[in-house]
Structures are given as C-alpha cells and as structure tokens.
Amino acid sequence: MANAIETRGLDVGYGGRQAAVKVLSGLDLNVEAGSFLSILGPSGCGKSTLLRVVADLLDPLGGTISVLGDTPHAVRSRRDVGFVFQDSTLLPWRTVRDNVRLPLGVGQVSLTRSIEDRSDELLELMGLAGFGERLPHQLSGGQRQRVAIARALLGQPKLLLMDEPFGALDEITRDRLNDELLTLWRRTGTTILFVTHSIAEAAYLGERVIVLAANPGRLAKDIDMRPFKQDGNRCSREDPAIVAAMAELRTALERAS
Numbered sequence: 001m002a003n004a005i006e007t008r009g010l011d012v013g014y015g016g017r018q019a020a021v022k023v024l025s026g027l028d029l030n031v032e033a034g035s036f037l038s039i040l041g042p043s044g045c046g047k048s049t050l051l052r053v054v055a056d057l058l059d060p061l062g063g064t065i066s067v068l069g070d071t072p073h074a075v076r077s078r079r080d081v082g083f084v085f086q087d088s089t090l091l092p093w094r095t096v097r098d099n100v101r102l103p104l105g106v107g108q109v110s111l112t113r114s115i116e117d118r119s120d121e122l123l124e125l126m127g128l129a130g131f132g133e134r135l136p137h138q139l140s141g142g143q144r145q146r147v148a149i150a151r152a153l154l155g156q157p158k159l160l161l162m163d164e165p166f167g168a169l170d171e172i173t174r175d176r177l178n179d180e181l182l183t184l185w186r187r188t189g190t191t192i193l194f195v196t197h198s199i200a201e202a203a204y205l206g207e208r209v210i211v212l213a214a215n216p217g218r219l220a221k222d223i224d225m226r227p228f229k230q231d232g233n234r235c236s237r238e239d240p241a242i243v244a245a246m247a248e249l250r251t252a253l254e255r256a257s
Helices: 047-054 072-077 094-100 119-125 141-153 170-186 199-205 240-256
Strands: 003-014 021-032 036-039 062-067 081-084 159-163 190-194 208-213 217-222
Touching: 003 190, 003 240, 021 047, 021 190, 021 217, 036 047, 036 199, 047 159, 062 072, 062 094, 081 141, 094 119, 094 141, 119 141, 141 170, 141 240, 170 199, 199 240, 208 240, 217 240
Parallel strands: 036 190, 036 208, 081 159, 159 190
Antiparallel strands: 003 021, 003 062, 208 217
C-alpha cells in the first residue's frame, strides 16, 4: 500500500533556523494511505506540531516530508487535507448548513479543483439531517463537532487531520463519536491522523498507535493494533488484547514524559 505521509529526519521548531527551539527532531514516519493513525504523547512533544507541518501551516527546519506523494503546500492548494480542531470553530451567526458550506467561499481563486455543495449529504451522514437551519448555540457539544467534521469533509479530502476533536466532551458522547468516526472512516477510506491524550481512545480508534517522547519530540513507541482487531478495525473496549495494548501504551507514555 502506498504511503500517504513520509517523513525522513524531520526537524520542526519555532524561532527561525538560527535560533530555533526544536519541537520535533529527526522524525522518520510512514503512514499508509487509507489507514487510521492515533498519536499519543505528553504535552509539548509535538503532536499538534506534526499535524501543522502536514497541513502546510508550519515549515520544517530540516529533513523531508511528503504528503500524498507531493509537498504539503501542493496538497493544501488542492484542498486534499481536512483539519478538525478540539474546538469546533463554528461561526455563531451562520446556520449549521452555512458553516458546513464555509469552504465553498474561501480561497476560490487558488482552487485547482471544484468543490460541490454536499452539505446536506454530509449532515445526513453525520446524523444531523434536519439541523441545517439551526445556529451553533442550539446544538450540543457533540453535535457541533459533527458539524466541524462535516465541514472538513466537504472537499472530499484524502487526508483528515484531527487534533483532540473530542477532548472537551463527556465520556459517553466521546465514545459515541468514536464509533461514528470509525464508521465514517470505513465508508470514505480517508487517511486519518488522530491526536489524543486518551490512551483508551487511541487504542480503540487506531489501526496503529505511535507515542511521541518530549524534549525534543521523537518517536518512542509504534504499535500495530490490527492483530488485536477484526476486519474494519472493530474491537471491544473490554477485549483483553486491547486492555493489554493499552497497558503497553501507558508504560511507553510514562517513559516518554
């Protein structure tokens, strides 16, 4: 299977090349196309920074990165990358449907491919059929995150970056959205990079889980979760194999802190 992301000796930091503070150092990483990668690590290890480099929101200091076989800038210009943040970042004065449609009115001059208005289709996909005319304040936290995911999917991205999208939600809502996200992933075949602080969430969602160590950020652990799961990345949260993998991830995370 081809790789959606390849990094070699990737260095990332802030403050310019001459006086940079490295957040990520010497990162070698391959992410298969169509896969689901969970990313764990202590605060400051570079989890969100890695997503920002992939999304062309931050330039690397050194090393190389390939995204979908091209540069991050080229991929962003084609709108082949979608980004979902912890905060849904919906515009409060726009309806749900208009929030999903927001990418249609942004950066039209630089678009290299057309984007169809699939807002109603995506709202139905996210379980929000009939919510199109509501305003964000009329939705629950979980519903607002569904809208944010629908907006990120409007351009049919080949790569979806998710930075702690369910971190502020209660456990029941979070578990429900985890299941909905897996269903969405299986239907679309989109490559997903999912940053989380939850070991249970990382293990349940990811076909593969990596742990980044801090100071500077580097790869500390890489676990293939597929042997513990059924076809379609299905598993039980109480499965002994998953619980054992979570214990291994916890140990790696403690050592990485």
